[in-house]
Amino acid sequence: MDPDTSGASTPESRYVAFVEAHFDAIWRFARRRCASSQDADDATAETFAVAWRRRDEVPAAEARLWLFGVARRVLANHRRSSTRQERLRARLAETAGHDLPAAGPDAAHVAIWEALGALSAEDRDLLIMRAWDELPVTEMAVILGCSPNAVSLRLHKARRRLAHELRQKGNPGPGHVTDGSLSTEGGAP
Amino acid sequence: MTGTDDDLTRALTGADPARADLPPAKGSIRYNAILEAAMNDEATRDDRSSPSAERLQDGRWWTRRTAFARVAAAAVILGGGIAGVALLTGGPDGGPGIAPANAAEAVKKAAADTAAAQSGVIQTVLSGPFSINDGAQAAFGAEPEYVDGPIVSQTFAWNGDDLSVTAGAGVGPYELRYVDGRFYERGYFVPDRKQWFHYTAFDDGSGYDPGPEAAAEPFVPAEWLADYRSALVGSGLMDLVTSASGLTAAANGDGTTYSGTIEAAELSTTGLGLSGFAFAGQPLDKLRALDPASPVAVDVSVGADGLVRQAKLAYELEGADYTYEATYSRLGSAPAVTAPDPAHTTTTADRPWAFE
Numbered sequence: 133m134d135p136d137t138s139g140a141s142t143p144e145s146r147y148v149a150f151v152e153a154h155f156d157a158i159w160r161f162a163r164r165r166c167a168s169s170q171d172a173d174d175a176t177a178e179t180f181a182v183a184w185r186r187r188d189e190v191p192a193a194e195a196r197l198w199l200f201g202v203a204r205r206v207l208a209n210h211r212r213s214s215t216r217q218e219r220l221r222a223r224l225a226e227t228a229g230h231d232l233p234a235a236g237p238d239a240a241h242v243a244i245w246e247a248l249g250a251l252s253a254e255d256r257d258l259l260i261m262r263a264w265d266e267l268p269v270t271e272m273a274v275i276l277g278c279s280p281n282a283v284s285l286r287l288h289k290a291r292r293r294l295a296h297e298l299r300q301k302g303n304p305g306p307g308h309v310t311d312g313s314l315s316t317e318g319g320a321p
Numbered sequence: 322m323t324g325t326d327d328d329l330t331r332a333l334t335g336a337d338p339a340r341a342d343l344p345p346a347k348g349s350i351r352y353n354a355i356l357e358a359a360m361n362d363e364a365t366r367d368d369r370s371s372p373s374a375e376r377l378q379d380g381r382w383w384t385r386r387t388a389f390a391r392v393a394a395a396a397v398i399l400g401g402g403i404a405g406v407a408l409l410t411g412g413p414d415g416g417p418g419i420a421p422a423n424a425a426e427a428v429k430k431a432a433a434d435t436a437a438a439q440s441g442v443i444q445t446v447l448s449g450p451f452s453i454n455d456g457a458q459a460a461f462g463a464e465p466e467y468v469d470g471p472i473v474s475q476t477f478a479w480n481g482d483d484l485s486v487t488a489g490a491g492v493g494p495y496e497l498r499y500v501d502g503r504f505y506e507r508g509y510f511v512p513d514r515k516q517w518f519h520y521t522a523f524d525d526g527s528g529y530d531p532g533p534e535a536a537a538e539p540f541v542p543a544e545w546l547a548d549y550r551s552a553l554v555g556s557g558l559m560d561l562v563t564s565a566s567g568l569t570a571a572a573n574g575d576g577t578t579y580s581g582t583i584e585a586a587e588l589s590t591t592g593l594g595l596s597g598f599a600f601a602g603q604p605l606d607k608l609r610a611l612d613p614a615s616p617v618a619v620d621v622s623v624g625a626d627g628l629v630r631q632a633k634l635a636y637e638l639e640g641a642d643y644t645y646e647a648t649y650s651r652l653g654s655a656p657a658v659t660a661p662d663p664a665h666t667t668t669t670a671d672r673p674w675a676f677e
Binding site for chain 1: 332336345354355356360
């Protein structure tokens with residue numbers, strides 16, 4: 133676990149300081165992969181619960197990346213719960229005649245979401261790590277447990293597939309797609 | 322970073338949900354709730370979320386949801402819980418070496434003896450395929466990916482007239498206790514894990530419009546729990562045992578397993594306590610609708626003491642296998658169901674209607 137930056141000496145106070153130092157990063161990481169802020173709250177709590185239980189094993193030098201790794205696994209589990217919740221919501225709506233609100237992306241970014249949604253989970257994860265989490269390839273490699281070269285190659289392929297999906301949907305995306313790569317032309321989706 | 326990277330980043334950045342949805346501020350109620358949930362997370366399960374543990378791939382472990390109760394989850398509890406009870410109560414009985422002709426009577430006797438137990442614990446698990454699609458895939462109808470595992474699990478314990486229900490997989494943190502005629506619950510409307518509520522009155526549901534063919538009925542804990550208990554420890558199991566056909570008996574360890582079949586249409590979810598809201602009953606409801614004559618395999622294991630150990634249903638629906646298992650334990654020797662710690666209990670009459 134990170135060194136005590138608050139001067140506190142108890143495990144609890146060190147942990148509180150540790151959570152404070154990483155909270156925003158982990159919550160944002162979770163939010164980008166959840167349907168709602170409530171789900172992100174859940175995933176964040178679960179991630180830090182793991183950190184609390186394994187506080188003696190958290191690598192001080194790479195605590196943030198370690199937490200990202202935990203969060204990825206927690207989120208994989210939450211997806212199952214979310215799916216069950218959605219199925220239940222549909223059932224409740226059908227049974228009770230209620231029109232329950234559905235979670236969905238911002239309408240202004242439907243094209244990019246549709247394109248992301250058409251990709252494999254692996255491709256999407258790579259792109260989100262790079263574009264939203266702003267992780268360098270070297271840190272992505274640590275989280276994913278592979279070499280930086282492998283990440284670069286997979287990221288390149290993921291970009292090509294994203295471009296393809298955007299083109300398929302009639303939206304050239306960030307750049308006109310020519311030979312499978314993204315050019316520097318064009319505007320935002 | 323290349324120009325292509327820059328383009329990609331710009332295209333994606335605008336869609337980043339975390340740009341418009343900010344994390345809770347330090348010291349806020351949400352922040353503190355998350356911190357408390359993390360620090361108070363009972364380490365009662367294996368930690369299988371750490372990077373060093375690679376046991377996720379079997380898809381059979383579940384996180385405990387921190388606390389943010391949802392009405393849907395409550396509906397599952399109030400309906401699905403009953404569903405589990407109902408299914409588990411169905412099964413045959415008999416003894417080692419018993420003639421098939423007598424298997425039906427033997428399993429009925431086991432069901433009756435089990436129903437007479439004054440205390441016990443039952444764990445129910447509905448297993449089958451469920452989607453592991455993430456939000457983006459699900460939102461746009463991508464081809465779903467499925468894994469097999471527990472969909473819903475719950476634990477019921479009773480002692481005399483008192484009862485407790487603890488939700489497990491698929492439902493989230495929820496617990497109720499009915500002790501000395503008092504109704505307690507936590508994790509339903511309030512996410513605080515420690516906070517219990519003792520409700521002294523209940524909304525009558527008059528503000529709820531259930532549709533033209535249904536009527537909102539007031540939630541009366543004593544009546545509901547009476548039905549609940551009935552399905553849990555007696556009638557549901559007996560109904561299933563009575564309806565099963567072709568029962569055979571086979572020695573199994575220190576007891577006997579009775580096996581038979583029942584047509585899907587004969588599995589009355591109402592009779593078993595499966596309400597229309599019962600998440601656990603949905604696959605069975607669908608099976609009954611699609612193919613009423615579809616066979617459901619019934620296995621009831623009875624111990625040497627003549628009491629039911631487990632009732633199991635297995636069926637196929639749209640090419641997938643589902644099982645529902647109810648495992649009985651501590652029959653006649655379960656501990657008393659106790660009221661929650663008063664220090665963490667708030668008494669109030671203001672309980673929202675269950676399905677509102």
